[in-house]
Amino acid sequence: MSNKWLIKNGKFAVSDPEWRIVSGYMLIEDDRISYIGEDLPEGTEGLPVHDGKHQLFIPGLINTHGHAAMSLLRGYGDDLALQVWLQEKMWPMEEKFTAEDVYWGTSLSVLEMLRGGTTAFLDMYDQMNQVAKVAQESGIRASLMRGAIGFGSDELRAFKLKEATTFAREWHNQADGRITTMLSPHSPYTCGPEFIEKFVEAAHELNLPLHTHMSETAAEVEQNVKEYGLRPVAHLEKLGFFSRPSLVAHAVHLTDEEIEVLAKYNVAVAHNPGSNLKLASGVARVPELLKAGVVVSLATDGAASNNNLDMFEEMRLAALIHKGVSGDPTAVPATEALRMGTEYGAKSIYIKDTGVLAPGKKADFVAIDLDQAHFLPYTDLISHVIYSASSKDVQHVWVDGKQLVKNGEMLTMDEERIKREAQAAFEGLTSR
């Protein structure tokens, strides 16, 4: 029997092709939206009804780059340069992460993301079976991959590649299709060319997309030129990386020519404005990327460099900083920032039928409580979502038509236990 239910009295942010607000009804059948419109659709008598009064429904937010378990290191080492922060603070602690640490750190992040309106996330980390387990249990949509750093012996690299491909094969399209996988060498500065090429080969074999960190810092670009005689984009192009559907995280330091290459290969970019600012990596050339036709989505990165997982904040940062830095007040308007957080996110992680509210699409959406001082007056609701809202304004969340958050309460996870275990995990890490 199909699960069919109706939302009435709602305001729906629809983007076909311009954003507009439809006041009325949305019908959901199983995991799909089947109707959005002003009129009550026929044949809906007796269906379960959600009253959407004072609620704005937007597509679920899609966080296209992160390391969820790193929430265990939130606030552990701030106001430091990227390499110092990685090498002296993060990596020594992360080396100690047990499977259980990854489970509870990821749970803490997924809890924060779901409650904050993020319905799908990309995760690149280690011990990915734990991450997949959290995604499976919580009901969130996830694009998962074992991120492989290429330091160490040949055997270690072979082991990591095997682990990455095994995970990708086993978990792709699991959890009713909510979990998909990618392959991910960590970055050109932590993985040699041969190691990257092996990931490219495997991606062809498994028919999966690729993901990596690229050109996050100026120092990393310089190092690439010194070691390989090429900037990272040309380097990855040469290694065949862009012969697969691919997503690069950060892409802060790009030349005009590199932007053209990314556009030519339809490479998507995960823009991490908060993390890039906090680590002083710089300001990505987002207006130029968008102008060139590159799909630019938004991401929080790990909570240790952000330090929260609030996608509303990332959308606002994307809308604000590029105006301030370029001097162009029309750069990244609110409407485009919302697409970056939703529609372009779905394209970036190669998941189908998500990121927009429309009949036939997946029922992944979020209700924002509009009955609050900072949303008044009701002038331009898309502007309010980008310039006024925060993750705390999220009232309800659904994924695949199933409600996961109701009146701010998690329905599928034990919030109290997760908070307790996450704190204990951190204390365990610092004491051993």
Add this chain to the structure above:
Amino acid sequence: MSNKWLIKNGKFAVSDPEWRIVSGYMLIEDDRISYIGEDLPEGTEGLPVHDGKHQLFIPGLINTHGHAAMSLLRGYGDDLALQVWLQEKMWPMEEKFTAEDVYWGTSLSVLEMLRGGTTAFLDMYDQMNQVAKVAQESGIRASLMRGAIGFGSDELRAFKLKEATTFAREWHNQADGRITTMLSPHSPYTCGPEFIEKFVEAAHELNLPLHTHMSETAAEVEQNVKEYGLRPVAHLEKLGFFSRPSLVAHAVHLTDEEIEVLAKYNVAVAHNPGSNLKLASGVARVPELLKAGVVVSLATDGAASNNNLDMFEEMRLAALIHKGVSGDPTAVPATEALRMGTEYGAKSIYIKDTGVLAPGKKADFVAIDLDQAHFLPYTDLISHVIYSASSKDVQHVWVDGKQLVKNGEMLTMDEERIKREAQAAFEGLTSR
């Protein structure tokens, strides 16, 4: 009889001289803090007790530049240049503002600010009696001034100056001292030199500080040079502006020499990162200002150019953008951003004994609910306030020792009526 009460089980963010967290007790007597410490103070048996479990107490946030009534125009004209936005969108609507519009717009803003942990605000606007009335009724602390634009006839200017001085005289130190006043010609680009000089004279007569907009845009600086042969800082210096305690808003476009002049005269700067980014005005040279010893505080500006009044967001923006733009990850660390939002705010608007938690200081403070996923683990609570928190994490608010917000509920204002009237006021403005 004195009103004496105790907070137990709290964590208190104390800044003497480095930020540290004191776990224990805070004693409040009337409008002042009388004790903070780990041990229960003597003679407190039988006093009313607030249980501060899972709460972090920080000084109330101080918003040092804004136009509260402009919340009625939130979302009414986004993604536009400053002059277009002002001349085509804001000013035509503001001309229509009635006293009642100012009352409800200001109420909407004060409601948002108090619920979000802002305990004091500066307001530069018109019909200031309405603003003073809202401050008086709500219990918030306020530094108020009639902002005078010098366009029009001599009579009109004389009328505005009179209105400004009358308001300043009548309301200074009213509402148990919660309301103080300043004098404020709007800006060098909207006020001729003689008009500014009259404000300077009046400030000497009334022994009040001065406030103005200065060097918000590059165009405005150019215009100043063209008209007066001087950049705005030298221009205001020449007019005697800095002979009074003074606060300039924005100060985005400054030379090294101008920073030295501001430091020499102890001129405070209200930094508006969100508004400056949104209007593409640029990024103020905050690290250089702080290094030169200038008091830099934080402000939201009006909600029409922000578009919320969340001081946590301004603190975070101040901590993030200067790192990203300068490339220095130690620029404006979390500890300094928190001082900008609190202690430096109090100095900027020339109010005494506020902005820090310490015995003898005013009991203006805020409790943040720490029992939330995005604050875990409990690594560095100052970092969490700056990099993870939002105004929605504020649980309780006190001003002058009196509780104004309890579990997120306003105790002194009728929230439902304010929301209704603000919406009606906006609809009225668009229909006449």
